[in-house]
Amino acid sequence: MKLLARLWDGVVFLLLLLGGITMLVPFFWMVSTSLKAPGAVFDLPVEVWPKELHFENYQRVLTSVPFARWYLNSLIVALGLTFLNLTSGAMAGYAFARFRFRGQGALFLLFLATLMIPVHVLIIPLFILMRNLGWVDTYYALILPGLFDAFAIFLMRQHFLQLPRELEEAAIVDGATPWQVYWRIALPLAAPALATLGTFTFLAGWNSFLWPLIVTNSLEMRPLTVGLAVFQGQFSTEWTVLMAGLTLGTVPPILVFLLAQRYFIQGLTLGSLKG
């Protein structure tokens, strides 16, 4: 019986590995394109790996444009948004999960409803607001509108609802304030959810394009996604250089993914409570 289980495990592993390899292909193609001769047109059939490695694409993207600044901007924006979500979103999620107050259902539904409005029609009104606040071309405009995020609230509420209340109630009996209960007990227990939320938010912030484009003017304030667009012209795109920049841009999200996974394991040990 054990042999069958081990065999089954092996099959599963193989399937997952195969699937994982297919996930690798576009990433691989992105990297291989970044090493091809500059000006290489995107032809078919696809050349799997360039015969000569052209590192000058990387040189160009790192030196001919304010790449480091763009990278930093992306980091600041993504981290800023993540911080906002992990704090304000988690707090609000906790409020919906653990407290009872009037209009709770309606307010939650309202918040949820905001997720369903396509963002494109909100961009120009929001830009006008930024203009009136004098925040155009600043980090404020890139980060602060993320203060409210229904997705974060929804996710955190879901997780707090599933947490057994015993520990929290015990703390209250011991005289802890709600804030202490939240900070010391509920939040640490929600580590997997926080890791998930943080990953999502970081990724969304790192990849965002249209809003930063609209709200930044100077090259120096641009995040990576918008900055790299200078390699996309009207008639032709410098694919190889663009891919070099994009490849460099995958490093932080991948690090975030690897980091977030630790919290899943942690959550496993913290999640099993004995009475």
Add this chain to the structure above:
Amino acid sequence: MRKVLVALLAVLGLASAQKLVLASWGTQEEIQAYQQVLRVFQERNPGIQVEYINIPSSEYLAKITAMMAAGTPPDVFFINNIDFPGLASRRVLRPLDPFIQRDKYPTGDIFPGILKAFQWGGVQYGLPRDVSNLVVFYNRNLLRKAGLPDPKPDWTWDDFLRYAKALTVEKDGKRVQWGVSFQTFYLFWQPWVWSAGGRFYSPDHSKFLLNSPPSVEGLRFYLDLRYKHRVAPTPEEAQDRGPFTMFLNGQTGMIVDGRWRVPTLKARAKFDFDVVPFPRGKAGSIVDIDGSGWVMAAGTRNPEAAWKLLSFLAGPEAIRIFTKTGLIIPARGVDVKNVEKSIQNLKDFFVPPPPKSQHFFLTVNKTARPTETFERWNEALQLINKALEPVWQGKADLKAALDGVAPQVQKILDEVQAERKKR
């Protein structure tokens, strides 16, 4: 005390400096050209501060619109002639005629086609920087292999077909080389329509004319290249290889394209290439002369300073700087009043051969005309393209498709006419 006074004056000077916002698209090389141009401008105009905003071309209009919606449009910005009517018709641009007439601004050496492209209702709203047009690129190596001399600049459609047939090569019953690449973007079949005597619309944009006999004749000749004479690859034969890629790899002998291809060809083509004007149809050899230029926002707060900037950007000195990048064909050609000087300016345009016959990029401008754009050109074009999609794939009849889309496009034209009367 004096130091304080000097400092105060400096601060006041800066404070009273007029601030302008300039916006355009452009790749990283163009940005450097802009910085150079603006440096010269600032030296000559110390009282004017220019903030340059470079906007990625993929979302250029989105950002310009956002700035306009917020009530803070750029004072001077770049626009191409296709999108120009959309702006001009909505009265968000400032007329330039008063400035041009007052300063006696020289426009004599600007190609008339592109100058007109930036007029609306007879008034000049923009000044062009560059033009783009179409020529026929050919692979001289393949031509020689087929025993053909260089095409003559006044060659006809029959000559073109002859060349294309000679350049189509079969091996083991399958075609491995075609005479000409086939492109479905409207820009590339437009010359076939015009040179046959056809048009998209009547000049006042009141009537749809793409399904008129001369237009259909021109398009049919083009379509026949693919399905009747088989000198252009069908979609199956092309197998998703781009038309330019096929030319670059020596799989097609000719392609109708623009000067922006020259840098890539010079870097990567393994053959000698050259250009020749578009072949003559019944109505001559008419390609497009489209381009981009500078306009001034109607809501600008510093019209005088903005004019100083705009006139400088469109002037021969700035255009020289842009031409030196090798990315554009300048909109200023030969000034009949000052031939010597203008030829000097144009010298920057020429790159070392190949191609040998670069002068054609300039000469075809004489008979070229701008794309027949109007306020809702993009919308109408979408409908037309959708109708023609199956035609290019050989699955629908040309005349039927055009007749089918005619009522919808005509509706747009009628609505535009009504709108114009209201304004």
Add this chain to the structure above:
Amino acid sequence: MRVYARFPLLFLLPSLAGFLAFNLGPILTSLVLSFVEYDGLRPLTLETIRENWVGLANYRRLLEDPVFHKAFWNTLFYVGVAVPLEIVLALLLALGLNRPWRGVKVLRTLYLLPTVTSVVAVGLLWRWVLNPTVGPVNLFLRFIGEKLVALWQAFGAAPPPGLVWLAKEGPGWLSDPNWAMWGVILASVWAGVGLRMLIFLAGLQNINKEYLEAASLDGANALQRFFYVVLPLLSPTVFLNTLLAMIGSFQVFGLIYTMTGGGPLDSTNVLMLYLYRKAFGTFPFEMGYASAIAWVLFLILFALTYLQWVLRRRWVLEET
């Protein structure tokens, strides 16, 4: 817990402040704009709104717009197929990767790679993968088709025309209006499954091992444990993930934009794409019309969400 009535406000304050400051205004503005004909070229002031007020004209236009109808049904089809596929696949993946193997973290990260890879790269690559003549998918399908045809012929029977077609051509994918949507669904499920899996992983981690132990002590096998213990305990996460997938799929657009641009012949035009085209695509823009589309999209989503919410009471287990 009922004692601290003030505290909810404290916890809600940052989000509420953000909502009132940055979200409420633009949302109401877009609602107002859906009743206006606005191209964005004039400053957005009360005057402009008053001058260009058209009432329900934008909504009426939607009713008659054939492209809107196509986009509408395309969107429903896309959501109806892509979401279940993504959820089921993600669940399987999460179950498979929820083990303490060595290197399972790396394997998990592999599945998240598509979300890091630029959507342009992903879209372009899928275009090649689905290429009807040289793409690997059709090469594989044709191979299978040939083998099956040979099998049929070996028995002396005429193979059905469907198989013959498969062996010779295969689907036209992105150049065929009948197949393009399937191609897009394939690509987007593949690209989105990683993030769905992440949420399921988080949910699985939350399941108390004691329940599972108790169940196996009671004699339940793996399958029974899954259906009677894991799934019910996971149901809040399933609900969450389905809801988010639905909302996300209504809004997915970058991939379709790169792969087909909505074609061929509008077969992959979904509402988000159409909305974008009206808001920022074809110049001059039609922001009022785009806002109307947005609010219709909102109503649909809201209705579907409400439906899910109601069903949730029946199917989702919640901590009591």
